[in-house]
Amino acid sequence: MRTPTIRPLAKFGLLAGCLMFAGATFAVAQENSPSLAQVVALDECDPATFNTALGPDFCKNVALAALGYATTLSDLFAKAAKGTPDPGWDFEPDTLRLKQGTILSAVDQGGEPHTFTEVAQFGGGFVDGLNHGEAVVPECTGGFSNLAVAKTRILQGSHIEVTGLSKGEHRFQCCIHPWMRVTVQVKTRGEK
Numbered sequence: 001m002r003t004p005t006i007r008p009l010a011k012f013g014l015l016a017g018c019l020m021f022a023g024a025t026f027a028v029a030q031e032n033s034p035s036l037a038q039v040v041a042l043d044e045c046d047p048a049t050f051n052t053a054l055g056p057d058f059c060k061n062v063a064l065a066a067l068g069y070a071t072t073l074s075d076l077f078a079k080a081a082k083g084t085p086d087p088g089w090d091f092e093p094d095t096l097r098l099k100q101g102t103i104l105s106a107v108d109q110g111g112e113p114h115t116f117t118e119v120a121q122f123g124g125g126f127v128d129g130l131n132h133g134e135a136v137v138p139e140c141t142g143g144f145s146n147l148a149v150a151k152t153r154i155l156q157g158s159h160i161e162v163t164g165l166s167k168g169e170h171r172f173q174c175c176i177h178p179w180m181r182v183t184v185q186v187k188t189r190g191e192k
């Protein structure tokens with residue numbers, strides 16, 4: 001009557017082997033597929049005032065606007081004009097270090113459209129009233145009529161992926177709200 005004891009042991013051994021095999025496969029898959037670094041675009045647009053001025057569904061924010069957790073369109077412009085832009089409009093994180101080959105993904109978790117546009121130097125966007133006197137940077141010039149800018153647009157709930165970033169420092173900003181900025185340091189694989 002020893003068989004019943006041996007069988008569970010044999011089964012357990014087989015199961016452990018499977019788990020080890022699964023673990024090895026997972027490790028290999030991780031090494032071969034590029035990793036992902038995420039940037040989140042945030043804003044607290046007030047649907048009532050934004051959509052009255054800019055069209056229905058422009059702002060689809062889920063913030064509790066009625067309880068004061070949103071910024072009206074006129075307040076957004078007023079704060080930018082004073083040089084104290086609304087901190088609710090933000091890319092997070094502000095700085096990022098990643099290994100070459102990593103996919104950089106920017107997702108719009110705010111309520112309105114943004115752009116995630118690589119620029120040589122930070123500066124103004126294409127909406128004059130939000131620039132606080134800064135000149136529009138060449139990469140944002142023309143707004144969405146410029147195909148290069150349109151390609152970097154992220155709509156509410158969507159994301160874009162940036163691949164093939166070269167080693168060194170890269171700067172990304174929003175071409176609408178130019179105080180939304182991210183600096184990305186790209187390192188080579190061996191580099192720390």
Ligand SMILES: [Cu+2]
Pocket residue numbers: 089113114115174175176177180
């Ligand atoms: Cu923006």
